[in-house]
Amino acid sequence: xxxxxxxTGVPTTGHVWDDSLADFANQPPKWWMLGLAASAIWVVVYxxxxxxxPVPSSNTFFKGIGGWTAIKExxxxxxxxxxxxxxxxxxxxxxxxxxxxxxSELTEYVKRSGKVLFGDNCAPCHxxxxxxxxxxxxxxxxxxxxxDWLYGGQIDNIHTTISGGRQAVMVAHKDSLSAQQIDDVxxxxxxxxxxxxxxxxxxxxxxxxxxxxMESDCTSCHGADAKGMQAxxxxxxxxxxWRFDGSLEGIKRTITYGVNSGDPKARIAIMPxxxxxxxxxxxxxxxxxxxxxxxxxxxxxxxxxxVQATVAQPAASAVTATK
Amino acid sequence: xxxxxFAKNEDIPAGSAAIFWGFSSIVWFVIGTGLGSFNAAKLAFxxxxxxxxxxxxxxxxxxxxxxxxxxxxxMAFGMAMMYITPALGNTKLWSEKLGIWNAFLxxxxxxxxxxxxxxxxxxxxxxxxxxxxxxxxxxxxxxxxLAINVWMTVLTRRTQGIYTTNWFFxxxxxxxxxxxxxxxxxxxxxxxxxxxxxxxxxxxxxxxxLWITPVAAAIAYYTIPKVTGNPLYSHRIGHLHFWSVVVFYxxxxxxxxMSAPLPEWLKSFASVEGVLxxxxxxxxxxxIMLTMQGKWNMFxxxxxxxxxxxxxxxxxxxxxxxGFQQTRAINWxxxxxxxxxxxxxxxLLGFSTFLEGAAVYLGLQTLMKRKLYSLTLGNMxxxxxxxxxxxxxxxxxxxxxxxxxxxxxxxxxxxVVIAEHPYMIARWLxxxxxxxxNVIWLYNMWMTAREGTVVPAGRLPHEIAYEx
Numbered sequence: 020x021x022x023x024x025x026x027t028g029v030p031t032t033g034h035v036w037d038d039s040l041a042d043f044a045n046q047p048p049k050w051w052m053l054g055l056a057a058s059a060i061w062v063v064v065y066x067x068x069x070x071x072x073p074v075p076s077s078n079t080f081f082k083g084i085g086g087w088t089a090i091k092e093x094x095x096x097x098x099x100x101x102x103x104x105x106x107x108x109x110x111x112x113x114x115x116x117x118x119x120x121x122x123s124e125l126t127e128y129v130k131r132s133g134k135v136l137f138g139d140n141c142a143p144c145h146x147x148x149x150x151x152x153x154x155x156x157x158x159x160x161x162x163x164x165x166x167d168w169l170y171g172g173q174i175d176n177i178h179t180t181i182s183g184g185r186q187a188v189m190v191a192h193k194d195s196l197s198a199q200q201i202d203d204v205x206x207x208x209x210x211x212x213x214x215x216x217x218x219x220x221x222x223x224x225x226x227x228x229x230x231x232x233m234e235s236d237c238t239s240c241h242g243a244d245a246k247g248m249q250a251x252x253x254x255x256x257x258x259x260x261w262r263f264d265g266s267l268e269g270i271k272r273t274i275t276y277g278v279n280s281g282d283p284k285a286r287i288a289i290m291p292x293x294x295x296x297x298x299x300x301x302x303x304x305x306x307x308x309x310x311x312x313x314x315x316x317x318x319x320x321x322x323x324x325x326v327q328a329t330v331a332q333p334a335a336s337a338v339t340a341t342k
Numbered sequence: 343x344x345x346x347x348f349a350k351n352e353d354i355p356a357g358s359a360a361i362f363w364g365f366s367s368i369v370w371f372v373i374g375t376g377l378g379s380f381n382a383a384k385l386a387f388x389x390x391x392x393x394x395x396x397x398x399x400x401x402x403x404x405x406x407x408x409x410x411x412x413x414x415x416x417m418a419f420g421m422a423m424m425y426i427t428p429a430l431g432n433t434k435l436w437s438e439k440l441g442i443w444n445a446f447l448x449x450x451x452x453x454x455x456x457x458x459x460x461x462x463x464x465x466x467x468x469x470x471x472x473x474x475x476x477x478x479x480x481x482x483x484x485x486x487x488l489a490i491n492v493w494m495t496v497l498t499r500r501t502q503g504i505y506t507t508n509w510f511f512x513x514x515x516x517x518x519x520x521x522x523x524x525x526x527x528x529x530x531x532x533x534x535x536x537x538x539x540x541x542x543x544x545x546x547x548x549x550x551x552l553w554i555t556p557v558a559a560a561i562a563y564y565t566i567p568k569v570t571g572n573p574l575y576s577h578r579i580g581h582l583h584f585w586s587v588v589v590f591y592x593x594x595x596x597x598x599x600m601s602a603p604l605p606e607w608l609k610s611f612a613s614v615e616g617v618l619x620x621x622x623x624x625x626x627x628x629x630i631m632l633t634m635q636g637k638w639n640m641f642x643x644x645x646x647x648x649x650x651x652x653x654x655x656x657x658x659x660x661x662x663x664x665g666f667q668q669t670r671a672i673n674w675x676x677x678x679x680x681x682x683x684x685x686x687x688x689x690l691l692g693f694s695t696f697l698e699g700a701a702v703y704l705g706l707q708t709l710m711k712r713k714l715y716s717l718t719l720g721n722m723x724x725x726x727x728x729x730x731x732x733x734x735x736x737x738x739x740x741x742x743x744x745x746x747x748x749x750x751x752x753x754x755x756x757x758v759v760i761a762e763h764p765y766m767i768a769r770w771l772x773x774x775x776x777x778x779x780n781v782i783w784l785y786n787m788w789m790t791a792r793e794g795t796v797v798p799a800g801r802l803p804h805e806i807a808y809e810x
Contacts, residue, residue: 031573032503032577034501034502034503034505036429036430036431036432036501036505037429037430037432037564037568038432039568039571040430040505040564040567040568040573040574041567041573041574042505042506042567042573042574042575042576042577042580043573043574043575043576043577044576044577044578045575045576045577045578045579045632046576046578047576047578047579047582047625048628051579051624051625051628054621054624055582055621058617058618058620058621061617062614062617062618065610065613065614065617066610066614069606069610069670070605070606070607070610071607071610071611071614072607073605073607073608080605080606080607081607083610088606089606134754135752135753135754137754138753138754138755138756138757139754139755139756142754142756143756147754147756147757147760
């Protein structure tokens with residue numbers, strides 16, 4: 020059968036395919052066969068070490084001489100981590116968030132694990148590090164690294180917000196107010212933010228709006244001073260911080276359709292209840308409360324000691340940055 | 343081509359079926375990579391085309407994957423089989439008419455299946471997403487006729503032996519039918535839980551391991567000896583390659599489920615099979631490399647050889663990754679990250695696409711007896727494909743390592759998303775480059791059919807590539 024190839028002198032198999040195609044009768048190179056043998060040895064070793072061969076009649080399998088199981092490996096990894104974290108976690112369990120804040124070592128620990136919790140649970144709405152995230156309707160959720168708080172910035176307020184969720188309602192005014200009234204009051208609200216409340220009150224251009232504000236239902240939530248009430252989460256309208264779009268058009272939309280009012284065009288502002296959803300444990304919520312507090316905007320508990328008041332001061336500069 | 347659907351078999355010119363398959367495959371390649379580029383844009387720019395569920399990533403990804411696997415890769419294989427199988431048997435294709443009907447039904451069925459996936463009708467199982475009746479159609483009207491034609495051509499050959507390439511082709515069409523029928527059992531019998539997961543991945547992996555990988559390798563066994571004129575280095579290594587693929591690579595499916603509650607012995611079994619892919623891979627690569635002795639100049643000069651050898655060289659990193667990334671020690675790090683996406687594209691867009699490209703370039707020129715319209719455009723296609731793929735692979739591998747680190751070290755997910763954003767943009771650039779190169783290829787092949795220089799009788803297209 021075989022014939023010598025005219026150039027190399029190695030015999031071919033003697034076949035010719037497709038007019039010109041032939042193949043040599045070469046044996047595999049020695050290094051190749053050695054590699055094959057080595058891999059066969061490796062297979063045997065691997066199978067001896069790990070659980071490998073099933074034994075169908077007894078419904079079990081050869082467990083491997085290494086005694087390896089996935090559960091054992093996971094437990095070993097977990098205990099390594101727990102050895103580091105365990106002592107802190109045990110302490111955390113029975114402490115209030117305020118007590119954690121008072122312990123600087125614990126606060127440092129909580130800030131680090133809080134970063135992961137915040138990133139996975141909070142950052143999608145509040146933005147990485149609480150700087151806020153925006154979609155086409157504006158801010159998705161309040162900015163957390165300033166010192167302006169809808170529901171209060173004391174450690175217990177923050178803890179309550181995270182564990183219980185928040186869902187305020189501002190009713191739609193498209194039926195109770197005329198288009199002209201909405202225009203007027205929106206102008207007044209914008210003037211309060213732009214010029215300050217005192218100046219807006221004396222500004223004759225927005226006097227009509229002030230009248231609507233004082234005589235309709237605005238004051239019942241935002242207060243006669245328009246500074247909002249933290250108990251119900253109504254916004255302070257006299258500062259330059261806007262939860263929703265602060266342009267004239269944006270303000271008109273908020274007034275017309277409300278917030279969480281059920282109207283299809285209403286603004287949506289829902290903070291989920293993380294405790295009820297089973298998403299976060301008690302310790303994790305405490306950690307997050309401390310972590311958020313430590314963004315810089317946390318407010319000390321009353322009564323205010325003079326020293327603590329200055330601590331909160333640097334955060335105020337962040338307010339202008341978030342405009 | 344459609345005029346031959348109702349012609350008598352003997353009236354159809356030899357090679358018509360292969361040409362039909364070849365052009366279909368290129369069109370699907372353009373569509374498939376276009377969809378890929380679109381999907382990559384969605385991942386790089388989240389606000390790109392929103393508000394319509396048909397263009398959502400979940401829908402479009404399935405269409406992309408199936409357009410590429412069943413359109414481009416499988417139809418290019420069909421082309422290679424219609425052309426190479428008879429050539430190696432010194433005979434004609436058993437039935438040109440069956441071949442043309444097969445390609446026609448393939449295009450119709452695939453268009454229908456992809457449309458259903460597009461509008462959201464899916465089985466929801468990765469890589470076997472088609473609904474059950476499309477799976478049935480694929481088995482009966484697409485896979486079986488191809489198998490019959492290949493087997494009958496091999497059986498009616500006019501040579502004494504069967505050449506290496508045809509072992510793989512004949513085995514490939516046989517194995518893919520089994521893989522398809524068994525792999526879709528969960529669909530047909532509503533199997534659930536781990537059984538479903540295992541069979542789904544048994545299908546997904548064996549489509550690669552018993553269909554795409556061996557058939558793509560078989561193309562190199564033909565093109566390299568044929569174009570260089572060197573006899574294949576070793577018939578015996580070809581044997582080792584063939585049997586080690588069939589034996590060692592039959593059931594590595596569980597290595598996709600290393601974190602699932604499957605029996606540990608099954609994972610060990612699959613993991614070992616995964617590493618043993620190195621045996622056929624090294625056999626294949628060394629056989630082709632040794633065949634190239636004395637003809638390495640053709641790697642530079644000849645387009646088909648360059649495509650083939652690039653594909654063969656890419657088999658090395660492919661199998662190094664594939665062999666080791668599924669072992670317990672490495673899988674926990676890379677599982678579920680962009681690393682795997684890069685690896686899948688190394689297999690399909692790297693290794694196998696370059697080999698199929700060689701077959702389609704060589705086959706269409708030979709069968710149409712026309713020289714490539716523009717070698718410059720051919721070279722452009724090659725380089726844009728290679729560079730685009732390299733950008734894709736590199737960026738996704740890096741993104742995968744970042745994701746792996748994020749997963750292990752409890753980095754907040756959103757931070758990982760931000761960190762990998764530049765690599766997502768790079769992936770989109772690479773993918774778009776691949777898409778553009780394929781548009782160039784389609785134009786080049788179309789012009790070859792219309793205006794390519796006629797190859798004189800007794801000569802091969804690559805022999806006159808540089809003649810004006």
